[in-house]
Amino acid sequence: MSFSRDRIAEPWGTRTPYGPGRSWPQRVDQYLADGLDPGSVDRWVQSASILHSNGDALDIAVKDNEIVGVRGRGVDRVNRGRLGPKDLFGWQANASPDRLTRPLIRQNGELVETDWDTAMDRIVTRSRELLDEQGPSAIGFYTSGQLFLEEYYTLGVIAHGAIGTNHVDGNTRLCTATAAEALKESFGCDGQPGSYTDVDHADVIALFGHNVAETQTVLWARILDRLAGPNPPAIVCVDPRPTPVADHAAVHLAPLPGTNVALMNGLLHEIVANDWVDREWIDRHTVGFEELRTQLAPYTPEKVAVTCDVPADDLREAGRLLGTTDRLLSTVLQGFYQSHQATAAAVQVNNLHLIRGMLGKPGCGVLQMNGQPTAQNTRECGADGDLAGFRNWANDAHIAELAKLWNVETDKIPHYGPPTHAMQMFRYAEQGSLKMLWVSATNPAVSMPELARIRSILSQDRLFLVVQDIFRTETTELADVVLPAAAWGEKTGTFTNADRTVHLSDKAVDPPGQARPDLDIFLDYARRMDFRDKDGDPLPSWHDAASAFEAWKQCSAGRPCDYTGLSYDRLRGESGIQWPCTTEHPDGTERLYTDGRFFSTPDYCESYGKDLVTGAPLEPTEYRALNPDGRAIIKAAEYMRPHEEPGEDHPFALITGRTLYHFHTRTKTGRVPQLNAAAPQVWVEISPQDALQQGIMDGDVLAISSPRGILHAQARITGIRPGVLFIPFHYGYWDSNPTAAADHDRAANELTVTDWDPASKQPIFKTAAAAVTRVRAGDGPAPAPTATAAAPVGPGIAPTAGGSAAAVTETRPPIGEDDR
Amino acid sequence: MKLGLAIRELHRSERKLALDLTSLASRHKTDHEIHHTASDLAVWSQDHVRELAQVGHAYGLDLKDEPRTEARTGPMQEKLSELLGRRPEPALILLMDLRHLHRVAAGVSLDWELLAQGAQATRDPVLMTMTTRCHPQTLRQLRWANAMLKVLAPQVLTT
Numbered sequence: 001m002s003f004s005r006d007r008i009a010e011p012w013g014t015r016t017p018y019g020p021g022r023s024w025p026q027r028v029d030q031y032l033a034d035g036l037d038p039g040s041v042d043r044w045v046q047s048a049s050i051l052h053s054n055g056d057a058l059d060i061a062v063k064d065n066e067i068v069g070v071r072g073r074g075v076d077r078v079n080r081g082r083l084g085p086k087d088l089f090g091w092q093a094n095a096s097p098d099r100l101t102r103p104l105i106r107q108n109g110e111l112v113e114t115d116w117d118t119a120m121d122r123i124v125t126r127s128r129e130l131l132d133e134q135g136p137s138a139i140g141f142y143t144s145g146q147l148f149l150e151e152y153y154t155l156g157v158i159a160h161g162a163i164g165t166n167h168v169d170g171n172t173r174l175c176t177a178t179a180a181e182a183l184k185e186s187f188g189c190d191g192q193p194g195s196y197t198d199v200d201h202a203d204v205i206a207l208f209g210h211n212v213a214e215t216q217t218v219l220w221a222r223i224l225d226r227l228a229g230p231n232p233p234a235i236v237c238v239d240p241r242p243t244p245v246a247d248h249a250a251v252h253l254a255p256l257p258g259t260n261v262a263l264m265n266g267l268l269h270e271i272v273a274n275d276w277v278d279r280e281w282i283d284r285h286t287v288g289f290e291e292l293r294t295q296l297a298p299y300t301p302e303k304v305a306v307t308c309d310v311p312a313d314d315l316r317e318a319g320r321l322l323g324t325t326d327r328l329l330s331t332v333l334q335g336f337y338q339s340h341q342a343t344a345a346a347v348q349v350n351n352l353h354l355i356r357g358m359l360g361k362p363g364c365g366v367l368q369m370n371g372q373p374t375a376q377n378t379r380e381c382g383a384d385g386d387l388a389g390f391r392n393w394a395n396d397a398h399i400a401e402l403a404k405l406w407n408v409e410t411d412k413i414p415h416y417g418p419p420t421h422a423m424q425m426f427r428y429a430e431q432g433s434l435k436m437l438w439v440s441a442t443n444p445a446v447s448m449p450e451l452a453r454i455r456s457i458l459s460q461d462r463l464f465l466v467v468q469d470i471f472r473t474e475t476t477e478l479a480d481v482v483l484p485a486a487a488w489g490e491k492t493g494t495f496t497n498a499d500r501t502v503h504l505s506d507k508a509v510d511p512p513g514q515a516r517p518d519l520d521i522f523l524d525y526a527r528r529m530d531f532r533d534k535d536g537d538p539l540p541s542w543h544d545a546a547s548a549f550e551a552w553k554q555c556s557a558g559r560p561c562d563y564t565g566l567s568y569d570r571l572r573g574e575s576g577i578q579w580p581c582t583t584e585h586p587d588g589t590e591r592l593y594t595d596g597r598f599f600s601t602p603d604y605c606e607s608y609g610k611d612l613v614t615g616a617p618l619e620p621t622e623y624r625a626l627n628p629d630g631r632a633i634i635k636a637a638e639y640m641r642p643h644e645e646p647g648e649d650h651p652f653a654l655i656t657g658r659t660l661y662h663f664h665t666r667t668k669t670g671r672v673p674q675l676n677a678a679a680p681q682v683w684v685e686i687s688p689q690d691a692l693q694q695g696i697m698d699g700d701v702l703a704i705s706s707p708r709g710i711l712h713a714q715a716r717i718t719g720i721r722p723g724v725l726f727i728p729f730h731y732g733y734w735d736s737n738p739t740a741a742a743d744h745d746r747a748a749n750e751l752t753v754t755d756w757d758p759a760s761k762q763p764i765f766k767t768a769a770a771a772v773t774r775v776r777a778g779d780g781p782a783p784a785p786t787a788t789a790a791a792p793v794g795p796g797i798a799p800t801a802g803g804s805a806a807a808v809t810e811t812r813p814p815i816g817e818d819d820r
Numbered sequence: 821m822k823l824g825l826a827i828r829e830l831h832r833s834e835r836k837l838a839l840d841l842t843s844l845a846s847r848h849k850t851d852h853e854i855h856h857t858a859s860d861l862a863v864w865s866q867d868h869v870r871e872l873a874q875v876g877h878a879y880g881l882d883l884k885d886e887p888r889t890e891a892r893t894g895p896m897q898e899k900l901s902e903l904l905g906r907r908p909e910p911a912l913i914l915l916m917d918l919r920h921l922h923r924v925a926a927g928v929s930l931d932w933e934l935l936a937q938g939a940q941a942t943r944d945p946v947l948m949t950m951t952t953r954c955h956p957q958t959l960r961q962l963r964w965a966n967a968m969l970k971v972l973a974p975q976v977l978t979t
Binding site: 134423761 | 910
């Protein structure tokens with residue numbers, strides 16, 4: 001049975017309802033270039049989605065050595081054939097005529113085309129100079145959440161093992177650092193406890209700052225199908241915006257930005273006060289409950305209602321739902337991770353499950369979500385301010401393991417402190433002690449907070465900036481050397497989604513011009529630098545994706561993220577498999593912690609934890625004194641006021657975020673006709689009350705300012721909570737050609753504050769103060785989509801649609817056939 | 821009874837710690853984590869000062885509830901920090917300031933130890949509760965100064 005659907009207008013596609021405990025029915029989504037008949041496709045090449053973290057398995061259609069479309073993989077556990085709008089249409093960006101096809105170097109102030117030898121020679125010469133003059137601390141690497149596992153592991157080994165610098169991080173710092181930190185704080189180690197299949201069993205699904213309908217559309221489709229089936233789950237939504245999730249919620253809590261810890265403490269208070277806790281489970285599997293109980297005492301619903309400005313009765317009702325269900329699934333994302341007290345708030349969600357004993361069972365899971373497709377790999381491979389294989393920088397035995405794997409001296413690997421996080425690396429560059437920064441597959445000149453500062457750091461003459469990407473971006477324009485990289489579909493590798501599912505992504509077509517896979521670029525650098533191990537053999541010792549994967553398997557052996565049971569052959573043909581995957585568990589592991597034993601044993605854990613307020617790491621002795629030995633750690637946290645609150649000059653709380661149709665800084669999605677048309681320009685969301693007070697109509701051009709800068713955007717009047725403004729962060733300047741400083745008036749990050757969570761070091765994008773001025777009437781409605789959280793409250797605005805250009809074929813197998 | 825002396829001394833040293841934390845925040849405004857966390861941690865010491873002043877009444881003391889804990893030169897220090905934001909020198913000054921802070925916080929911690937011992941000996945329940953609540957926060961301030969020193973020192977000392 002096949003239907004055609006406009007998947008710009010209906011991002012989640014057709015419902016396939018199912019009941020609790022049943023398996024999610026298949027629905028295979030397919031989009032091929034104009035009028036192409038599936039029969040004429042030359043070959044289908046296995047991969048997964050690269051424009052969000054859900055890890056939806058797909059096959060790439062190839063005809064005449066060009067990518068011509070995609071089709072979801074019905075057999076895959078993650079998506080059962082479904083794809084989101086960004087997956088269905090996003091592949092078209094690969095063939096953009098403005099791809100980078102040759103290296104560029106800066107000559108007399110201009111970037112000019114050159115060959116690989118010249119470009120690499122410049123990087124190698126500068127690296128050698130800096131290593132001679134200052135040593136490893138002069139060099140830093142800032143990578144991504146969009147490369148492949150093999151590339152991160154290689155980069156991590158080059159940085160930590162061959163150069164010996166402590167300065168390696170990813171843009172995962174901006175999206176997923178708090179997920180990792182919250183897992184480390186509660187369970188001693190990174191590693192997603194739950195599984196997407198918990199959606200199939202849950203009776204209550206609580207989404208904390210997680211607008212899943214826009215960030216992981218296929219996961220939301222799964223939830224929508226449960227909601228459309230028998231015995232649907234109740235939804236609890238915490239979000240200041242009127243998201244599609246909020247529309248379906250039994251309780252929607254819209255707290256003031258920056259008050260998440262107070263809100264969570266209020267909910268936990270309600271659960272403890274009503275004794276909805278599992279005492280036996282707490283006693284057997286956790287430490288720290290009494291301290292939590294003490295800490296929670298002042299957080300009565302009445303008091304929290306005032307702090308967060310939410311109704312006390314709604315808090316009680318949410319507490320009742322969370323406290324009395326037998327199958328609770330919680331998910332967390334940027335509303336918590338990018339807000340004030342990020343880690344402390346995310347840890348309280350873990351605590352909710354720990355005090356209710358709801359982990360490791362069907363329908364009882366926590367999903368500390370990721371934002372980017374391969375963020376999990378940045379974390380596990382040691383390219384994001386962690387060490388490879390979730391090893392603990394403060395545990396000498398773990399460092400010795402790495403030294404043995406890489407065959408280098410132990411003291412070559414920096415472990416005198418936590419690996420340097422991105423915000424600190426940029427500070428070192430600002431002060432001039434970090435003199436070379438190599439950026440791969442990310443665009444800090446749009447994605448980092450307080451862009452005027454970031455631009456001024458990156459454009460310093462004394463900083464040697466290398467940028468490796470598939471397009472020219474706002475960041476490449478500040479670089480000394482630009483390296484053209486192969487994109488997804490043009491190289492082979494693996495990556496892992498937010499529920500630990502590993503997919504293989506095979507090469508479908510050749511990269512354009514002289515563009516090369518990121519892995520080849522890193523290995524080329526290592527060879528030209530002549531990095532050697534203790535025995536004089538090349539370091540890293542591998543030479544391609546397959547050999548890098550085998551090396552990674554050895555590194556992962558015995559660690560929580562054990563890949564030893566996986567191989568390219570195994571992943572090819574089959575579909576996604578969840579780590580840990582070993583000879584004992586050859587089919588992978590659906591849920592962690594099924595036996596209530598955690599990775600927290602001092603000799604095994606990834607981290608001894610941190611003080612959630614100061615960020616100070618615990619000493620090994622302090623950690624041992626907690627006696628966590630295999631038990632989870634319940635960490636309490638007090639609410640503290642945000643550092644920048646609305647006031648007289650800047651009366652609004654500003655939050656930034658994303659829209660369903662775009663990814664990151666739009667370098668790909670902005671080049672895709674269907675996606676670009678759905679959200680072509682920046683906008684600002686404002687509540688009807690605030691709009692009325694300021695005489696603002698939908699579509700009016702507003703000037704939004706903060707102590708850092710100003711930007712202009714058309715107003716969209718939505719059901720966002722009064723006093724709050726929302727601006728999507730995707731829009732930079734690559735397609736607006738700013739010529740003067742005053743033209744930097746589109747990116748949301750012109751306004752954001754330089755401040756980060758002390759524990760996870762994740763920058764805060766959702767707690768800043770801003771002012772609004774109406775400039776003039778607009779030429780039409782705001783360029784914002786209508787099927788999402790940006791939905792207008794007023795009438796007369798045409799719904800977002802993609803028309804025939806967005807027609808996607810959805811195929812259901814005959815009834816009964818996929819109903820396992 | 822010398823308990824009043826101990827309270828007075830702790831009130832003085834906590835005020836000094838609050839003042840040092842707010843000064844640190846101002847002097848290193850462009851080291852954003854130092855700036856924000858030091859400001860947050862100063863609030864703990866300000867709270868301690870207030871509680872000590874209140875508890876002091878029972879011991880015949882007249883201590884100030886809210887003495888000045890912001891450096892008079894704060895705004896100037898912030899401006900200077902911004903002007904020097906690109907210079908390498910403040911990195912070394914930051915290490916010196918953290919080292920100083922650590923020593924002050926260690927002194928405050930010892931003062932809390934003394935007061936706790938006295939409170940136990942006199943079995944003053946108000947004092948005992950207060951030391952149990954406040955002293956751990958001092959220890960967290962102390963560990964923070966230590967941790968930031970350890971994190972920042974390698975880069976500063978090798979460049």
